[in-house]
Amino acid sequence: MAVLTDDRKASQLLESEPSFPSTRDCWHCGFERDLCLTIVVAGASGDLASKKTYPALQFLHHNGFLPRKVAIIGYARTQMSDEQLRTKLRPRLKGSEKEVDKFLEGCTYVSGSYDGSEGWQKLAAVLEAREAKHRGCPCGRLYYLALPPSVYPQVCTGLKTYCDGLPSVEGSWIRVVVEKPFGLDLQSSEELAEELGKLYPESQLYRIDHYLGKEMVQNLFVIRFANMFTAPLWNRNCISNVQITFKEDFGTQGRGGYFDSFGIVRDVIQNHLIQLLAMLAMEKPLSIHPDDLRDEKVKVLRCIKPVQPHNVVLGQYTAADAQPGYTDDPTVPAGSKTPTFASVTVFIDNDRWAGVPFVLKAGKALNERKAEIRVQLRSTPHFVFNGEPEAMRNELVVRLQPDEAIYLKLIVKKPGLEIDTAISELDLDYRQRYPGVVIPDAYPRLILDSIRGDQQHFVRRDELRAAWAICTPILHLIDAGALPVHPYPYGSRGPPEADELLARAGFVKNSRYDWHEAGAARL
Numbered sequence: 001m002a003v004l005t006d007d008r009k010a011s012q013l014l015e016s017e018p019s020f021p022s023t024r025d026c027w028h029c030g031f032e033r034d035l036c037l038t039i040v041v042a043g044a045s046g047d048l049a050s051k052k053t054y055p056a057l058q059f060l061h062h063n064g065f066l067p068r069k070v071a072i073i074g075y076a077r078t079q080m081s082d083e084q085l086r087t088k089l090r091p092r093l094k095g096s097e098k099e100v101d102k103f104l105e106g107c108t109y110v111s112g113s114y115d116g117s118e119g120w121q122k123l124a125a126v127l128e129a130r131e132a133k134h135r136g137c138p139c140g141r142l143y144y145l146a147l148p149p150s151v152y153p154q155v156c157t158g159l160k161t162y163c164d165g166l167p168s169v170e171g172s173w174i175r176v177v178v179e180k181p182f183g184l185d186l187q188s189s190e191e192l193a194e195e196l197g198k199l200y201p202e203s204q205l206y207r208i209d210h211y212l213g214k215e216m217v218q219n220l221f222v223i224r225f226a227n228m229f230t231a232p233l234w235n236r237n238c239i240s241n242v243q244i245t246f247k248e249d250f251g252t253q254g255r256g257g258y259f260d261s262f263g264i265v266r267d268v269i270q271n272h273l274i275q276l277l278a279m280l281a282m283e284k285p286l287s288i289h290p291d292d293l294r295d296e297k298v299k300v301l302r303c304i305k306p307v308q309p310h311n312v313v314l315g316q317y318t319a320a321d322a323q324p325g326y327t328d329d330p331t332v333p334a335g336s337k338t339p340t341f342a343s344v345t346v347f348i349d350n351d352r353w354a355g356v357p358f359v360l361k362a363g364k365a366l367n368e369r370k371a372e373i374r375v376q377l378r379s380t381p382h383f384v385f386n387g388e389p390e391a392m393r394n395e396l397v398v399r400l401q402p403d404e405a406i407y408l409k410l411i412v413k414k415p416g417l418e419i420d421t422a423i424s425e426l427d428l429d430y431r432q433r434y435p436g437v438v439i440p441d442a443y444p445r446l447i448l449d450s451i452r453g454d455q456q457h458f459v460r461r462d463e464l465r466a467a468w469a470i471c472t473p474i475l476h477l478i479d480a481g482a483l484p485v486h487p488y489p490y491g492s493r494g495p496p497e498a499d500e501l502l503a504r505a506g507f508v509k510n511s512r513y514d515w516h517e518a519g520a521a522r523l
């Protein structure tokens, strides 16, 4: 129970109890209509909160995905009034002024420290007062930590100690949402998990990896297990190699100070790309129950041996075409060797995948922004047609972004009188196939899942452990400066050594593939 020492403050807080003046019925929420939901955004004054958390909440609110009895309370150390918070958030929110105002009316702010008790007591008083007004209703409290992980233990201790007093109404719950990075290596991640685990059981912890909230990542599960044609192909007999690629066409843009202590392997590969790998390679789960799915992800991740140094290429971007190099960023320490590019090949030691290279590639300041999965099949044996048989390979590409698409490169007869071959494609372009359909961003989906209590797209502790186990030895070598970091110009495809690694993985690039936008002249 909260202890509030100052009665005057308590009555003020009670008077200012917020709620959304939403008239929209929450018909498709999938949770109790009566739920009194309070979302606490800890770290509300920060970047993540204003860039991602609040806009995602506004999206859910605007589209009727939040229950009617909902309030959003920001909490952070910065002294700010409710109105100042609203002014700060306003430019980040979308929609008409009326809609934005409606959302912001339900957003209030409490300031307090993360390590003391006073702020948490104030917050607890607000929560309890609000829930008392809705006596008899089940209450949900979503504690969203938009904060650096270094303060998670303090914040969770404060929340647990002072803000754990839920009314005893059936269906009431408390959930804690945390953001990566979850540690710097296996040991520090385990220590953090241990500390949080003492305060909140796994069932209450929602670890966000926002790639799991992307449309095409969730689609992977369906493509793999709802289609008959994928099942017989999805193994070492048919698949030659797999590439999972993340590319950004911009550098650290002033975030270099943060990035420099992590590097691209911790920033993108250990989490997002390994999660994609698990979704791509796991066995079919018993059911779509979150734990059945996560059990399978853990199993496949545990079959992956730690990354070997000879299977790694690292890079760091340098200035080119008036674009600054990584170390030109004033927030980056001079002479830093932190990789902004990495390509790593891993192998899955199980019956399905033994010997198939999975190349995980991530880089900043490259030639394009793109995230995709490329499954390259083996060449057809005894190729009786003209052309280079090695290069005539089927490829299934799942493009996560930009512009979601799935295409299968297919060998066809080149139209005409001769029997000649060409590579064409079966092409599912989401913009064309689903015109006008808005594909929601990852954050609204994941926040909605956490409100619904669905942990399917959140990282379980044993998954996290398995992912760190794959990357930790190589990270220690990188940290020790024991691996070469190749320079690559800003805006290029990365260091050429990465293409050599890809070639060693058996990838064959077919230079004859000639893609035309729909409607343009074809072969």
Ligand SMILES: NC(=O)C1=CN([C@@H]2O[C@H](COP(=O)(O)OP(=O)(O)OC[C@H]3O[C@@H](n4cnc5c(N)ncnc54)[C@H](OP(=O)(O)O)[C@@H]3O)[C@@H](O)[C@H]2O)C=CC1
Binding pocket: 243, 245, 374, 397, 405, 406, 407, 425, 427, 428, 429, 493, 499, 509, 513, 515
């Ligand atoms: N629905 C749609 O929108 C469709 C679009 N297309 C488009 O057609 C174009 C060609 O498609 P696709 O063949 O799949 O993709 P790309 O030609 O872009 O790339 C194919 C693969 O080859 C690699 N690669 C590229 N250049 C080299 C190189 N010089 N040496 C070694 N490897 C290289 C790429 O790596 P890396 O990514 O690291 O450069 C990637 O793994 C793309 O722009 C694609 O978006 C095709 C079909 C459908």
Ligand SMILES: O=C1O[C@H](COP(=O)(O)O)[C@@H](O)[C@H](O)[C@H]1O
Binding pocket: 210, 248, 267, 268, 371
């Ligand atoms: O987690 C991170 O992801 C972003 C890329 O996310 P996306 O949804 O825009 O693809 C990346 O820029 C950032 O460095 C990393 O920390």
